[in-house]
Amino acid sequence: AQTTRIAVTPGDGIGPEVVGEAIRCLETLRTKHNLALEWTHFPWPSHAWHQEHGESMPEDALAQLKAYDAILLGALGDPGPLDDPNRYLLTDSVSLAPLLDMRKGFDQWVCERPARLLPGARQYLADERAKDIDMLVIRENSEGEYVSQGGRLRKGTEDEVATQMEVFTRKATNRIIRYGFEQARARATERANEGRTRKFRKLDGSTCESQVCVITKRNALRYWGDMYTEAFEEISQEFPDVATHHELVDAACMKFVQSPWAFDVVVASNLQGDILTDLAAVLSGGMGVAPSCNLNPTDPNMPSMFEPTHGSAPDIAGQGLADPTAMLFTAARMLEWFGRKDPVMAAAGKELFDAVAADLAENSGARRGTQDIGEAICARLSA
Amino acid sequence: AQTTRIAVTPGDGIGPEVVGEAIRCLETLRTKHNLALEWTHFPWPSHAWHQEHGESMPEDALAQLKAYDAILLGALGDPGPLDDPNRYLLTDSVSLAPLLDMRKGFDQWVCERPARLLPGARQYLADERAKDIDMLVIRENSEGEYVSQGGRLRKGTEDEVATQMEVFTRKATNRIIRYGFEQARARATERANEGRTRKFRKLDGSTCESQVCVITKRNALRYWGDMYTEAFEEISQEFPDVATHHELVDAACMKFVQSPWAFDVVVASNLQGDILTDLAAVLSGGMGVAPSCNLNPTDPNMPSMFEPTHGSAPDIAGQGLADPTAMLFTAARMLEWFGRKDPVMAAAGKELFDAVAADLAENSGARRGTQDIGEAICARLSA
Ligand SMILES: CC(C)[C@H](C(=O)O)[C@@H](O)C(=O)O
Ligand SMILES: CC(C)[C@H](C(=O)O)[C@@H](O)C(=O)O
Helix, strand or coil: CCCEEEEEEEECCCHHHHHHHHHHHHHHHHHHHCCCEEEEECCCCCHHHHHHHCCCCCCCHHHHHCCCCEEEEEECCCCCCCCCCCHHHHHHHHHCHHHHHHHHHCCCCEEEEEEECCCCCCCCECCHHHHHCEEEEEEECCCEEEEEEEEEECCCCCCCEEEEEEEEEHHHHHHHHHHHHHHHHHHHHHHHHCCCCCCEECCCCCEECEEEEEEECCCCCHHHHHHHHHHHHHHHCCCCCEEEEEEEHHHHHHHHHHCHHHCCEEEECHHHHHHHHHHHHHHCCCHHHCEEEEECCCCCCCCEEEEECCCCCHHHCCCCCCCCHHHHHHHHHHHHHHCCCCHHHHHHHHHHHHHHHHHHHHCCCCCCCHHHHHHHHHHHHHC | CCCEEEEEEEECCCHHHHHHHHHHHHHHHHHHHCCCEEEEECCCCCHHHHHHHCCCCCCCHHHHHCCCCEEEEEECCCCCCCCCCCHHHHHHHHHCHHHHHHHHHCCCCEEEEEEECCCCCCCCECCHHHHHCEEEEEEECCCEEEEEEEEEECCCCCCCEEEEEEEEEHHHHHHHHHHHHHHHHHHHHHHHHCCCCCCEECCCCCEECEEEEEEECCCCCHHHHHHHHHHHHHHHCCCCCEEEEEEEHHHHHHHHHHCHHHCCEEEECHHHHHHHHHHHHHHCCCCCCCEEEEECCCCCCCCEEEEECCCCCHHHCCCCCCCCHHHHHHHHHHHHHHCCCCHHHHHHHHHHHHHHHHHHHHCCCCCCCHHHHHHHHHHHHHC
16 A cells, blocks of 8 residues: 655644644554554744744745645744734734645645534533534635735825725535535434434425535625525535525524534635634634644645644643644544545544543543643553 | 604514514603604515515615614514525525615714623523623624625636625724724723723733724735734724734634633624624623614714614514514613713613613513513513
8 A cells, every 4th residue: 555644744832742742643553553654744834944044934845745645734823922012913924824825735625624522522502402512614715705815005094995805716616515515415424324313404394314504694795695505506406315504604603602513514615614613613622622624635636734723822832731632633534534545544543533532531621731641542542 | 952863664574573662661761751752663674665666665765764863673684485495585685785775874884782691691601700791892884894896707607706805994994993992991981980890901911991802814814904903003002091902803703702701892894793793692692682783973964773683583573472672772772872962861771771681680581472571671661
């Protein structure tokens, strides 16, 4: 079998620490199952690299990374000295740019963010049904609000006009919506295999095993809102076994709080998906457990990128305090991604997920260091 | 004194029912305090008017409404027959248009949505500190994502491109940010008068009685994000007594769930404000209690518009089941708005607010009809 190659980019802040535990677990699984996996560490993108070279990563960074099957990223962003009032400005505009560069450069047009409230994870909602939260938010990751078109006319004056263009294509809309329906189907199959079922109602009153909810703000952002609605309507015909639903983004935020357990697959635009995935993450335990997968499911020559949703947490960096749980769930997702064509890899991904979930369930709220958690999970994997 | 004139537009669904109770309470207060208030009912904007005339309101609607000091709106949107799968399409694009027309036509550039979790209101968050939620979300209501510029190229084909332009001016940015700071100051004064205090930390470590948090997505939507940041920085210099804070919209959604009690005044763009106000509404008790005030604080010739945040709830319309609480809080806000220059009106607004809040606290969860609630509150006002 061909070796699967991972580019490991630990990044800034707590990134290197949590990535260290991910590698520890991957090494354990590699040895145990003789996985054809190898990895290479990169010192960029990072703040340190930026300070030395004036840019977050080398000019040929994407060309170098393209040789890998996946990128496992820690966290980006070092806001600089604590007493600098503008400290977050640099993080926002410079340090995080490589994230967007990779998504764009490798056409990682899907961002998948699963949100399940696992036992042991922090529960913010009062309602006990929060335990049933199990949704997959699929964010369009290649266009829309994130095309960076626009500018500032008469910059800095009283008469300034700033514009920002949102550009949506039917092609990218179709592919993300179709991907959403496919994932809904796959989730229904997975549930059936595990003996679980969920019921969703179709408009005609019949029930389905899965649902796709598409998000827009079509009552105010008409042009792409209408296009999304039409594409959704059209593609849903190919999936008569999947229930459909449409929510406006503002109402969706409200329903995420009121009844998040009612959602299955949610498809949203780049910005609306960004907002909804952060909300879904907090409702399912917070940043400490949330993985983010930037995928290119169509071009096998393009690496996908896996990162925890959390940031670089510079305030606790270097102290061995960071919780690597989200990073480990992210690594599990990566193995599952490799597992699409390789059952051994898929099983390893599931094994890692189960070990991290079991560790979370047993140690809820315990004060443990980064390494303690990584070692505990490795011990579980070796047992 | 001059009479203050209200245009009452009950709208669709439960709108007429809840507006009926608002008028009942306003009438009680008018008689009790001899308030110089009068109102006129309009049959539009509404779905019924649309069915008869092919448009939601007459062509000269804005000209007619302009003669009033305020518009008290019930709810808009009738999605049509329950078995029509496209029933919500009409609501979205047609029935709700008058809302945006009024905001634009009367340059109601501020949308104020207070979010306090009052005793008796539904609490979605597990954390007891949710009881301390007391924020004011101020939404820029005149431009930004809502300018309706854009279009659909090659509409309906595989090659379609839909664009939507966001347009932000420095002038509107400055005025909404300055308004935010002024409200923060006013809230601090009000708290001081009531013997309450809150503490917010400034970047230099000192503490303040109030805070403004500005929201952007400047790491992805750079152009207006940078302009907002600069405007915020500049205007904050005029308010050294107010602490400042900046959140990205995705992080803000997360923090609204994690620690909403930490926010005071929040200033956001039109779309981001739309999303955050729905989230703030649900966290402070839900749609059943949330008022929305569309204000023009600068031009006394332009009416402001007051509406509950909730929709027309066609499924329970006409049955006397709708809860008028949000509508009554909205009416209280309207009186307080009139009260800016008239202490009697301000006192009446406070009286109505207190009566509705007391009713909510005493009857939490009780099953009561629309009229029962209105009558109970009127009884309180008359007592
Ligand atoms: C860092 C930022 C540009 C990024 C985004 O908006 O996509 C982040 O919020 C995320 O969700 O991955
Ligand atoms: C009905 C709709 C256009 C409106 C908006 O987006 O402003 C509503 O959601 C609101 O918040 O008042």
